[in-house]
Amino acid sequence: xxxxxxxxxxxxMLSTQVFAVTIDEMHGQQAPYEQAFQALDTDANxxxxxxxxxxxxxxxxxxxxxxDKNHNGSLDQDEFATYKSKVDTAENxxxxxxxxxxxxxxxxxxxxxxxxxxxxxxxxxxNVVILSGFVDTADQKARAGKIASSVKGVKSxxxxxxxxx
Numbered sequence: 542x543x544x545x546x547x548x549x550x551x552x553x554m555l556s557t558q559v560f561a562v563t564i565d566e567m568h569g570q571q572a573p574y575e576q577a578f579q580a581l582d583t584d585a586n587x588x589x590x591x592x593x594x595x596x597x598x599x600x601x602x603x604x605x606x607x608x609d610k611n612h613n614g615s616l617d618q619d620e621f622a623t624y625k626s627k628v629d630t631a632e633n634x635x636x637x638x639x640x641x642x643x644x645x646x647x648x649x650x651x652x653x654x655x656x657x658x659x660x661x662x663x664x665x666x667x668n669v670v671i672l673s674g675f676v677d678t679a680d681q682k683a684r685a686g687k688i689a690s691s692v693k694g695v696k697s698x699x700x701x702x703x704x705x706x
Contacts, residue, residue: 574622588615599628639665645692656681667694676702
């Protein structure tokens with residue numbers, strides 16, 4: 542066997558081994574939503590009915606019909622995974638938006654004179670900001686609320702800051 546054939550043969554053999562290892566590593570691992578699908582599939586028929594899906598918090602009223610792309614009255618694993626993936630993506634985007642809002646408010650507090658940013662807690666959920674903690678004056682409380690309200694994306698501010706006696 543000449544050197545080129547030997548190297549080509551070794552390359553094919555190594556490629557095959559790498560492929561086999563990759564398949565072996567994947568074997569036994571479930572697709573991201575397969576376990577949730579199987580848990581909901583109480584009759585083990587490989588399909589989810591509206592009643593089975595109702596046990597999943599991500600399927601509010603009307604969501605089953607949206608997920609049932611082929612309109613056959615049941616969800617297969619692909620329909621279920623597609624819907625769940627969209628829900629997870631939306632939740633992740635909302636969490637990122639909430640985190641960005643919180644960070645912007647905190648950074649504005651840091652540069653604000655007469656406002657101790659370390660004593661003010663900022664939490665954001667679904668673009669609603671909750672301020673808690675302690676301030677020295679009513680003006681500081683009002684200023685903190687106004688700053689929070691000024692940040693782009695904020696729907697409302699629940700100003701629960703307490704003025705120290």
